[in-house]
Structures are given as structure tokens and as C-alpha cells.
Amino acid sequence: MTWQEQSLPADHPAVTSGRIGVLLVNLGTPEGPDARSVKRYLGEFLSDRRVVEIPAIAWQPILRGIILNTRPKKSAEAYRKVWRADGSPLAAITRAQADKLRPMLGDGVQVRWAMRYGEPAIGGELQALMDAGCERILLAPLYPQYCAATTATVVDKAADKLREMRWQPSLRTLPPYHDDPVYIDALAADLGAQLDALDFDPEVLLLSFHGMPQRTLELGDPYHCHCRKTARLLEARLADRGMEIRTSFQSRFGRAKWLEPATDATIEELARSGTKRLAIAAPGFSADCLETLEELAIQGREQFQAAGGERFAALACLNDGPAGMAMLDAIVRRELSGWI
Numbered sequence: 159m160t161w162q163e164q165s166l167p168a169d170h171p172a173v174t175s176g177r178i179g180v181l182l183v184n185l186g187t188p189e190g191p192d193a194r195s196v197k198r199y200l201g202e203f204l205s206d207r208r209v210v211e212i213p214a215i216a217w218q219p220i221l222r223g224i225i226l227n228t229r230p231k232k233s234a235e236a237y238r239k240v241w242r243a244d245g246s247p248l249a250a251i252t253r254a255q256a257d258k259l260r261p262m263l264g265d266g267v268q269v270r271w272a273m274r275y276g277e278p279a280i281g282g283e284l285q286a287l288m289d290a291g292c293e294r295i296l297l298a299p300l301y302p303q304y305c306a307a308t309t310a311t312v313v314d315k316a317a318d319k320l321r322e323m324r325w326q327p328s329l330r331t332l333p334p335y336h337d338d339p340v341y342i343d344a345l346a347a348d349l350g351a352q353l354d355a356l357d358f359d360p361e362v363l364l365l366s367f368h369g370m371p372q373r374t375l376e377l378g379d380p381y382h383c384h385c386r387k388t389a390r391l392l393e394a395r396l397a398d399r400g401m402e403i404r405t406s407f408q409s410r411f412g413r414a415k416w417l418e419p420a421t422d423a424t425i426e427e428l429a430r431s432g433t434k435r436l437a438i439a440a441p442g443f444s445a446d447c448l449e450t451l452e453e454l455a456i457q458g459r460e461q462f463q464a465a466g467g468e469r470f471a472a473l474a475c476l477n478d479g480p481a482g483m484a485m486l487d488a489i490v491r492r493e494l495s496g497w498i
């Protein structure tokens with residue numbers, strides 16, 4: 159019997175199809191706005207050693223003994239304030255981004271989406287792309303600024319899946335795009351249009367990025383530098399509007415020192431020092447989520463007004479709007495070059 163005559167197993171994949179896959183990935187979110195779902199989600203998220211860089215032997219008792227018994231109830235209340243008919247804003251918007259990107263990229267490219275924590279999981283979505291015949295896959299973590307706790311952990315999770323395979327697809331990853339002119343242009347155009355549509359002129363525009371422990375900067379994570387560069391480039395583009403532009407870091411978690419200045423302290427300080435009209439944008443988030451819709455838009459407004467501020471606007475993220483989709487199409491297409 160020659161090798162050609164040996165029968166292949168029934169589940170042997172098609173030999174070649176040449177298809178291309180794109181997997182958009184964002185952080186993850188609970189299945190529902192209830193304490194049980196939030197507990198499951200936070201348990202997975204906060205057990206990731208890329209996210210909390212404390213030895214497991216010291217961290218797991220604190221996580222399981224304290225945090226997962228107190229935080230889920232509080233976080234679930236916050237999620238309930240922003241939950242939509244089609245689910246968690248982060249998941250619904252990421253899904254919409256994938257649905258809109260698919261026809262933009264055309265027939266030869268399969269587009270799917272995943273969440274790093276929770277569902278749809280990265281492993282299952284990579285498998286679905288391979289089952290659809292994709293031999294080359296672009297993994298696209300939707301974080302403009304690189305951070306080990308967000309970008310690297312997506313690549314780790316994909317690698318865990320690839321580790322199980324005999325016949326792996328070729329994988330590319332979307333680089334950080336914090337200083338990409340396409341991204342800065344999209345932000346400048348979209349934020350400019352939102353500012354024009356307000357019924358007041360903000361004296362200050364606050365650019366709020368998600369925070370990180372200060373230690374990660376000292377250990378060499380480029381996240382802080384990437385945020386600063388995005389802010390500087392955006393500031394130059396919005397300079398002719400005559401607003402003061404500030405940058406801050408939100409969502410502090412735990413007792414360690416986080417990147418400063420903190421968004422909540424900045425909002426309060428602005429109001430106390432006489433700022434009456436404030437707008438906040440979150441250029442590091444590709445999709446509105448708990449951190450923008452609740453922490454900035456709800457809590458931020460309360461903090462600002464309680465400290466003497468009057469007019470307040472939380473501007474939307476790029477989401478699946480036209481500027482954001484044109485930007486995603488451009489940066490994804492660039493990484494597919496040579497493949498399509």
C-alpha cells in the first residue's frame with residue numbers, strides 16, 4: 159500500500175481552503191448583571207496572573223476569602239444600571255463591531271469575536287474559525303494601548319488553544335495602535351462631532367484611561383507611555399477648540415499605588431477650583447462598558463456636581479460608529495496585507 163492509499167480519519171480537515179480569519183477580542187463581562195454571574199466572571203478575571211501580579215499563594219486567599227464575597231454584589235448593582243436589552247454593553251458592542259466589519263472585509267475573510275474572560279471564549283472562537291477553513295488568523299485584541307494585563311493575556315489564551323493542536327493555523331496579532339494616525343484621526347473626528355453637538359462649551363476635556371498599578375510601569379510595561387502619547391497626539395488635534403485638556407487614570411482597584419492622577423480626584427479638584435463645564439472622554443476603550451457608562455457617566459457626573467460643577471458630559475467611545483468602524487477596517491486590513 160502506498161501512502162496515498164492509506165485512508166485518512168473521517169475528521170481529517172480539508173487539505174487547504176486558504177481562508178483568512180479575524181478574531182476581535184475584548185476584555186470580558188459577566189453573563190448577567192447578578193452577583194452569581196459577576197462572581198464567576200471576577201473569579202476568572204482576577205485569577206489571571208497577568209492582571210494581579212501577586213503570588214497565587216498570597217492572592218488566592220484574599221480573592222476567594224474577601225473580594226469574591228463582597229465585590230460581586232456591589233458590581234452587579236453597577237452592571238444593572240447600564241445593562242441593555244441585548245446584554246452587557248461591552249459584549250453587545252464588540253458583537254456589533256464584528257458584524258459590521260464582516261461585510262467591510264468581504265467574502266474571503268471570516269470575522270468572529272471573543273471575550274478574554276467569560277463567553278464567547280477565545281478557544282471556542284479560534285476553533286470555529288478553523289472549522290470554517292481558516293488557515294491564517296489575525297488575533298485582534300481591541301486595546302489601542304498595549305498592556306500585559308490586557309493585550310498579552312489575549313495572546314497567552316490563544317496560545318493555550320494552539321498548544322492543543324497538531325495542525326495549527328498561522329497567527330498574526332494586531333499591534334497596539336495608540337499613536338496610529340488612523341486611530342488619532344478617528345478619535346479627533348468623532349470627539350469633535352460629539353463636542354459640537356453639546357448644548358454647552360466645556361471649559362475642560364478630561365481624557366480618562368483605565369488605570370494600572372504604578373509598579374507595572376516600573377517593571378517596564380509600556381501602557382502608561384502609550385496612554386500619554388495618545389493623549390498628547392489627541393490634544394494637538396483638539397487644541398484649536400480652546401479647552402483645557404487633562405489626562406487621568408480611572409478604576410483604581412486594591413490598596414497598591416496606581417497610575418496618577420486619578421480620574422475621580424481630578425473631577426473633584428476641577429469642580430472645587432471653579433470649573434463649571436466638563437466633558438470626559440475615554441479614548442483607551444474601544445467600546446463603552448461598565449467603566450465608562452457607570453464609573454464615568456454616572457459616578458463622574460455625581461462627583462462633579464457634588465463638588466460644585468454644573469454642566470457635565472461623558473462622551474461615547476468609538477464603538478461601532480462610522481469613524482470607529484472605518485478605523486478598525488483600516489488597521490485590520492493593514493495587518494492582513496500579503497494574506498488578502
Ligand SMILES: C=CC1=C(C)c2cc3[nH]c(cc4nc(cc5[nH]c(cc1n2)c(C)c5CCC(=O)O)C(CCC(=O)O)=C4C)c(C)c3C=C
Pocket residue numbers: 185186187188200209210229233246248301305307308368369370371381409411442443446447448449
Ligand atoms: C487588578 C485589577 C485590574 C487591572 C490591572 C485592570 C486593568 C485593565 N482593565 C481594562 C479594561 C476594563 N476593565 C473593566 C472592568 C474591571 N477591571 C477591574 C480590575 C482591573 N482592571 C475590575 C475588577 C473590573 C470589573 C468591574 C468591577 O467590579 O469594577 C472593563 C469593563 C468590563 C465590563 O464588563 O464592562 C474594561 C473594558 C484595561 C484596559 C486595563 C489595563 C490597562
Ligand SMILES: [Fe+2]
Pocket residue numbers: 368409
Ligand atoms: Fe479593568
Ligand SMILES: [Fe+2]
Pocket residue numbers: 409448449453
Ligand atoms: Fe470600575
